[in-house]
Amino acid sequence: MKRTEMNLPELVRCVVDAHRQEPGPLLVVLQDLQDRLGYIDPEAIPLVAAELNLSRADVHGVVTFYRDFRSQPPGRTTVRVCRAEACKSVGAEELLARLEQTFGVRVGQTTPDGSMTLDQVFCLGNCALGPAAQVNGRLYGRLDHDRLAGMVQREAS
CATH class of the missing domain: 3.40.30.10 (Glutaredoxin)
Incomplete structure (x- = not known):
């Protein structure tokens, strides 16, 4: 897991910018965020949605559908x-x-x-x-x- 000194909005923008040109970037954006944070912070969902011009429900649905995404920090x-x-x-x-x-x-x-x-x-x-x-x-x-x-x-x- 990579640690970052960026605040959450900056991190989301940085991750989305890195993957924006990929086709259907939502999954790869979420995977990258989870790699960096260890989980998908629920506060990141509306930020990702806004950056990718998706609804919050779309992003939340993907996070909750796939078992590999977690919404709380994992154990050590x-x-x-x-x-x-x-x-x-x-x-x-x-x-x-x-x-x-x-x-x-x-x-x-x-x-x-x-x-x-x-x-x-x-x-x-x-x-x-x-x-x-x-x-x-x-x-x-x-x-x-x-x-x-x-x-x-x-x-x-």
Whole structure:
């Protein structure tokens, strides 16, 4: 995640200007904003809408439709557990349930201390090495609860 010293209106203008010439730039603008901020600040929605001559409803609809966009800052560590069939068949559901229990959060939530966000994905393309997960964007396979929980605790500290 890139940090910026710009205020939100300046950042939105800068990001939109960088992508304005692309066909249908809304998705790439939102992805860039999320890369820079870690999430889509709800206050950015009307700014993006105005810059791209779209309605607020159009921008809000895209942000809420795609699961990869978040409207709150993620935890310091983001864990995405694969729930596709190949991973399910080798224990992904149990792995996810134990993570929820261990860290006291459900899928899509962040721990109260902001240390970890737990999420799901429906394929990471690591089917032969399931169950698989991403921890802060890095892919891991053949995971069990102890190994994954240990990685999360190391990353979050």
